Amino acid sequence: QSPKDIDKNNRSKDKASTLASIKEITNSYSNALVASSGLSMQYAIMMGLIDYAQENHAGKPIKFIVPTNCYGGTNDQARRVAACLDNVEVVDLAVDGDHDMVSSIETVLAKIATEDAVPYIIAEIPTNPRVEVPNLQKLREVLSTVRNTANGDTAIDPVFILDQTFCPNIHFLGESDILSAVRTISYASGSKFPSGGRCTAGYAVANKKADALMAKIELHLLLCDNEATDLQYEILAEQLPSMNQRIADAYIATSDFVNFIQDTLPTAKINFVSEELAKEGFTPSVFSLDLPTKGETAEEQEEYKRALNHKLIRMMITQIPDESKYCVSYGQLKGCYWTIPATSTQGTTKEGDKDYIARVALSGNMNLEKHKEVFAQFVKEIE
Numbered sequence: 357q358s359p360k361d362i363d364k365n366n367r368s369k370d371k372a373s374t375l376a377s378i379k380e381i382t383n384s385y386s387n388a389l390v391a392s393s394g395l396s397m398q399y400a401i402m403m404g405l406i407d408y409a410q411e412n413h414a415g416k417p418i419k420f421i422v423p424t425n426c427y428g429g430t431n432d433q434a435r436r437v438a439a440c441l442d443n444v445e446v447v448d449l450a451v452d453g454d455h456d457m458v459s460s461i462e463t464v465l466a467k468i469a470t471e472d473a474v475p476y477i478i479a480e481i482p483t484n485p486r487v488e489v490p491n492l493q494k495l496r497e498v499l500s501t502v503r504n505t506a507n508g509d510t511a512i513d514p515v516f517i518l519d520q521t522f523c524p525n526i527h528f529l530g531e532s533d534i535l536s537a538v539r540t541i542s543y544a545s546g547s548k549f550p551s552g553g554r555c556t557a558g559y560a561v562a563n564k565k566a567d568a569l570m571a572k573i574e575l576h577l578l579l580c581d582n583e584a585t586d587l588q589y590e591i592l593a594e595q596l597p598s599m600n601q602r603i604a605d606a607y608i609a610t611s612d613f614v615n616f617i618q619d620t621l622p623t624a625k626i627n628f629v630s631e632e633l634a635k636e637g638f639t640p641s642v643f644s645l646d647l648p649t650k651g652e653t654a655e656e657q658e659e660y661k662r663a664l665n666h667k668l669i670r671m672m673i674t675q676i677p678d679e680s681k682y683c684v685s686y687g688q689l690k691g692c693y694w695t696i697p698a699t700s701t702q703g704t705t706k707e708g709d710k711d712y713i714a715r716v717a718l719s720g721n722m723n724l725e726k727h728k729e730v731f732a733q734f735v736k737e738i739e
Contacts, residue, residue: 363586370589377596382520382542383530384561386570389577390589394521394545394558395429396582401517401541401560402437402476404573406444409474411572413512417473418444421464421514423451423480430478430519451483457490462498469503469511480519482640486627487522489638492534499538513539515566521545521686522640525600529563539566541573546588549603549687551595557588605720606641606687607634613718614643616728621735623648627713642686645714658712662696665714668734669694675730679722690721 371390378388391397402420409418418441422434438444447464451457461477468475477499482489503511516538518528524544528535544550546557562570577583584592614628625646629638647668649661672680672694685693695715718724 367586367589370586370593371584373593374584374589374596377593377599378559378561381525381596381599382561383527383533384542385529385531385564386562386567388559388561389570389574390546390557390559390584390592391577391582392558392584392588393556393582394543394547395433396577396580397543397558397560398430398433398478398519399437400573400577400580400582401543402434403576405476405515405517405569406437406441407576408569408572413474416443416512417471419447419468419471419473419475420444421447421449421461421468421475421477423449423478423483434478449477449479451479451488451490457483457488458494458498461495462501465498465501465503465514470506472505472507472509472511474512475514476517477514478517478519480522481526482522482629482638484522486644487629487640487642488627489629489633496534496538499535515539515541515569518542519544521548522642523603523638524549525603525639526637529561531564533563536563537565539563539569541566541569546584546592548685549599551588551591552599552602553685553688554595555588555591557584557592602687602689602720603639603641606718607639609720609722609724610641610643610718612724613716613727617645617731620728620732621648641719642715642717645716647714662712664738665696665712667738668714668731669696671730671734672727676723676726680727686717688717688719690719692719692722692727693717 374390375388391400406418420434420438422431435446438446449464450460457479465475499514499516505511516535518540520526520542521544527533529540529542530536541560541562543558543560546555546559547553551557560573614626617624617626626643628643629640647661647664649657651657651660669682673682679691681691681693683693684695696712
């Protein structure tokens with residue numbers, strides 16, 4: 357065999373292994389599509405769905421419903437795509453804090469139905485950065501409710517585009533899974549748990565009800581030459597089989613660190629999944645940390661809190677430089693990663709929707725006791 361034939365055989369083998377792993381991990385009906393990056397995957401999904409809508413719902417407005425404070429790249433790209441097409445518009449969706457994803461979706465879908473528009477919803481579960489999970493039974497109900505247009509016709513049912521980057525191991529797409537009755541496409545950034553941070557690839561899968569949409573998504577993925585590279589398939593084939601175990605190990609470390617922080621600094625507000633959600637399988641290894649603050653005015657309090665964020669992160673990355681990093685990351689093979697979403701993952705989000713809190717992502721391969729020691733020192737210095 358020539359070197360070219362060997363390379364082709366390796367790619368074919370690695371791709372087959374990757375697709376089989378993703379199918380097993382996601383319990384999905386469709387074969388996965390694998391892109392060179394998570395945002396390339398999201399772009400192909402958006403363009404594929406627009407293409408599908410223009411073919412099947414000609415002349416009707418297309419609405420992409422996007423969380424206001426979701427990952428900045430997702431937010432920015434959705435708005436850029438919408439800006440290029442007269443009949444495509446982004447509709448804001450409030451999902452975090454005082455807002456409930458389910459009721460927000462209900463409000464938006466009811467309005468879109470009266471306009472006889474095509475609703476495509478992009479959402480993260482758990483939400484980022486506040487790690488909230490909606491009531492999934494109610495989510496299924498609101499997504500599968502039959503609505504009517506202003507003329508009394510049956511409205512177009514939504515497609516739920518689920519960013520599963522924080523919990524890629526949860527089953528949403530199988531015939532007996534929670535969203536089986538809703539047209540659902542799930543996608544994830546492969547730079548996180550799937551590859552352990554070793555490549556940027558992203559992938560998408562669909563349930564049986566949404567399988568007809570995948571051909572258009574694949575068309576736009578290949579049109580832009582954005583399929584995963586040979587090396588990315590090789591890395592994913594190697595790393596995906598161990599993903600679920602790495603997720604479990606990282607959750608144990610994160611839960612331990614969260615409990616330590618709560619005991620050491622009870623006045624801090626931590627956004628992390630509850631034990632009840634963990635029992636249901638939601639075991640992310642990321643949490644957000646809202647540090648206690650002081651000051652006479654809201655501005656002074658915010659300024660003080662932001663300074664504390666930087667102090668904590670600076671202590672971690674200088675005292676544990678081989679493990680603690682100040683960067684956007686999650687699901688890595690080792691170490692601990694700190695970021696402030698407003699200045700990184702939410703870079704293009706509107707200022708009022710940004711979160712100036714610390715977001716921390718842990719792996720199952722790190723010196724947890726050393727991180728506890730540095731955090732205890734931080735608490736002593738601010739008391």
